[in-house]
Amino acid sequence: MVRYWIGKLFSVLVSLFILATATFFLMKAIPGDPFTAEKAVPPEIKAKLMSFYGLDKPLWDQYVTYLKNLVHFDLGMSMKSQYQTVSSIIADSFGYSLRLGILSIIVSVVVGVGLGILAAMYHRKLLDSAAMILAVLGVSVPNFVVASLLQYVFGVKLNWFHVAGLNGPLDYVLPIIALASLPIAYIARLTRSTMLEVLSAEYIKTAKAKGIRKRVIIFKHALRNGILPVVTYLGPMTANVVTGSVVVEQIFGIPGLGQYFVGSVSNRDYTLIMGITLFYAVILMVARLLTDIVYGLVDPRIGLRSRKGAA
Amino acid sequence: MEKQGTSDMTTHRDGRKQPGLTRELFKRLSFRPPGEMLAGESVPEWKDVMRRLLTNKVAMTGAGFLVLLTIMAIIGPWLTPHDYFTNNLDRTNEAPNSDYWFGTDNLGRDIFSRIWMGARISLTVGVVAALIDLIVGVVYGGIMGYVGGKTDEVMNKITEILYAIPYLLVVILLLVVMEPSMWTIILALSVTGWINMSWIVRGQILQLKNQEYVLAAKSMGASGSRMLFKHLIPNTLGPIIVTLTLTVPSAIFSEAFLSFLGLGVQSPAASWGTMINDSLTSWTLYPWQMIIPATLISLTILAFNLFGDGLRDAFDPKLKK
Numbered sequence: 001m002v003r004y005w006i007g008k009l010f011s012v013l014v015s016l017f018i019l020a021t022a023t024f025f026l027m028k029a030i031p032g033d034p035f036t037a038e039k040a041v042p043p044e045i046k047a048k049l050m051s052f053y054g055l056d057k058p059l060w061d062q063y064v065t066y067l068k069n070l071v072h073f074d075l076g077m078s079m080k081s082q083y084q085t086v087s088s089i090i091a092d093s094f095g096y097s098l099r100l101g102i103l104s105i106i107v108s109v110v111v112g113v114g115l116g117i118l119a120a121m122y123h124r125k126l127l128d129s130a131a132m133i134l135a136v137l138g139v140s141v142p143n144f145v146v147a148s149l150l151q152y153v154f155g156v157k158l159n160w161f162h163v164a165g166l167n168g169p170l171d172y173v174l175p176i177i178a179l180a181s182l183p184i185a186y187i188a189r190l191t192r193s194t195m196l197e198v199l200s201a202e203y204i205k206t207a208k209a210k211g212i213r214k215r216v217i218i219f220k221h222a223l224r225n226g227i228l229p230v231v232t233y234l235g236p237m238t239a240n241v242v243t244g245s246v247v248v249e250q251i252f253g254i255p256g257l258g259q260y261f262v263g264s265v266s267n268r269d270y271t272l273i274m275g276i277t278l279f280y281a282v283i284l285m286v287a288r289l290l291t292d293i294v295y296g297l298v299d300p301r302i303g304l305r306s307r308k309g310a311a
Numbered sequence: 312m313e314k315q316g317t318s319d320m321t322t323h324r325d326g327r328k329q330p331g332l333t334r335e336l337f338k339r340l341s342f343r344p345p346g347e348m349l350a351g352e353s354v355p356e357w358k359d360v361m362r363r364l365l366t367n368k369v370a371m372t373g374a375g376f377l378v379l380l381t382i383m384a385i386i387g388p389w390l391t392p393h394d395y396f397t398n399n400l401d402r403t404n405e406a407p408n409s410d411y412w413f414g415t416d417n418l419g420r421d422i423f424s425r426i427w428m429g430a431r432i433s434l435t436v437g438v439v440a441a442l443i444d445l446i447v448g449v450v451y452g453g454i455m456g457y458v459g460g461k462t463d464e465v466m467n468k469i470t471e472i473l474y475a476i477p478y479l480l481v482v483i484l485l486l487v488v489m490e491p492s493m494w495t496i497i498l499a500l501s502v503t504g505w506i507n508m509s510w511i512v513r514g515q516i517l518q519l520k521n522q523e524y525v526l527a528a529k530s531m532g533a534s535g536s537r538m539l540f541k542h543l544i545p546n547t548l549g550p551i552i553v554t555l556t557l558t559v560p561s562a563i564f565s566e567a568f569l570s571f572l573g574l575g576v577q578s579p580a581a582s583w584g585t586m587i588n589d590s591l592t593s594w595t596l597y598p599w600q601m602i603i604p605a606t607l608i609s610l611t612i613l614a615f616n617l618f619g620d621g622l623r624d625a626f627d628p629k630l631k632k
Contacts, residue, residue, distance in 0.1 A: 019480070022484070029488055136616060136617070140610075144584075262572055265486075266573060268487070277483075
């Protein structure tokens with residue numbers, strides 16, 4: 001058991017190291033330096049700049065410094081926003097993304113599981129079909145389309161919400177719907193199919209035969225098992241919400257991390273790109289590890305089996 | 312593990328009605344069967360699958376849409392006298408009319424021909440990315456599953472480490488380094504895309520490896536590659552095809568997503584994502600500039616999903632085993 005977790009942690013660290021190395025050398029592989037694109041800089045100033053960012057040292061030296069700094073969570077200075085460290089940019093902007101992300105995850109789980117249970121309870125009835133059509137649509141309509149449509153209909157036409165910004169609680173509504181639409185759809189399908197399976201199990205039949213009320217059966221007996229696969233979806237869902245936030249923040253003008261990420265890519269702010277990439281990677285890997293831990297805790301049956309590998 | 316989560320989720324248990332299927336399977340025999348021969352004629356498995364697929368109306372609607380889309384992607388840009396890249400600044404932001412069937416964008420370019428050029432890009436990205444995943448995934452997963460032992464352990468560890476790196480970050484990093492274009496996107500998507508496929512192939516092969524007919528072939532001295540390509544891989548076709556069909560829409564989505572962010576296909580080339588991005592500043596005034604590409608991309612992804620779901624249902628009896 002302990003060995004298993006140490007192995008997991010080790011492979012996460014290896015992944016991070018590979019990603020850090022890959023980003024470093026990819027950024028160095030780009031022809032020219034970050035200051036060539038600017039309007040012509042006098043050579044003395046450029047030399048100063050290069051030495052300020054440590055770019056005049058040999059490559060392996062830069063790489064070692066970079067790794068050393070990483071261990072101390074020092075991501076360096078932003079190359080385009082003056083006098084700002086990458087860490088401070090992340091610290092300033094991540095709050096918005098985190099709040100949005102966590103709220104979206106909560107909404108997705110609650111609404112998704114709810115829809116799934118409803119669909120399973122009314123199997124092959126109108127409600128079931130309606131929920132499943134909604135789920136297929138949620139999987140198929142890209143999040144940036146959902147976000148733009150919501151903004152147009154509820155922001156511009158109906159004027160119920162602000163078009164952009166994140167100043168009051170109401171401003172969270174549209175971005176959260178846009179971020180949650182895909183996870184809701186997945187979770188609803190997942191819950192429905194496992195609930196259907198569980199509901200036909202022997203122990204549910206026994207409960208029914210004992211005359212226990214339907215609601216109690218569903219929520220007390222079936223849901224416990226029916227919700228298990230949703231736990232496995234926690235990791236991929238975090239990934240979805242993170243990638244989703246990149247466009248949703250762009251569309252709704254939210255000054256979150258996603259906004260800065262896109263900005264850093266189009267500005268070619270290399271230190272910021274590397275920093276945010278690693279930061280995102282850490283979040284996603286932690287989410288995956290948590291998923292594994294939680295799953296092992298809730299379902300001791302499956303724990304050992306899935307640990308044997310992919311089969 | 313995660314991929315088990317996804318395969319769970321994709322199992323349909325809704326038992327869609329399939330008219331005709333039952334009737335054919337239980338058709339009356341023309342002669343009195345002696346003793347135990349009560350079964351009907353045996354039906355080859357692929358025929359069975361095809362029949363289940365063909366009688367699935369939802370999946371066939373999806374397939375029909377995709378055929379139509381492919382045809383339009385091929386001939387669409389030639390149906391109108393306007394090309395997709397010429398700016399016509401006298402006629403910007405026109406609503407759909409008899410001259411410009413889908414209207415024009417903010418540079419006066421014809422949206423009708425741009426849409427079908429976009430369909431070309433989307434379909435190419437989806438299909439080529441899926442094919443690369445297929446080839447790499449099947450070879451890698453096949454070796455993992457077939458050779459087993461230490462090789463399997465090491466190769467599996469490599470995939471696990473690669474898989475832990477979020478694919479979108481890899482894609483974006485590569486796009487920063489390389490010129491953004493359709494082929495860059497395909498390449499970037501392929502870097503991590505094949506992993507899921509390799510796991511599915513590996514799992515299937517591990518399952519099949521211990522079956523009697525494989526043992527029989529082995530005892531008759533069949534070579535390793537013959538075993539892999541003749542016996543094992545053909546029998547894993549079902550899950551492979553299903554995974555493949557569901558890879559296409561996610562590749563299409565990724566392309567549109569990246570182009571929307573301005574990291575993918577660049578104007579004047581027309582990708583649906585680029586078109587939606589171009590329309591962002593003005594589409595509250597000229598909604599068709601947004602609605603047409605948005606609808607098409609949603610419908611395309613929907614059609615692939617429906618068709619993929621139908622395929623999975625058609626293969627399901629075998630998967631259940």
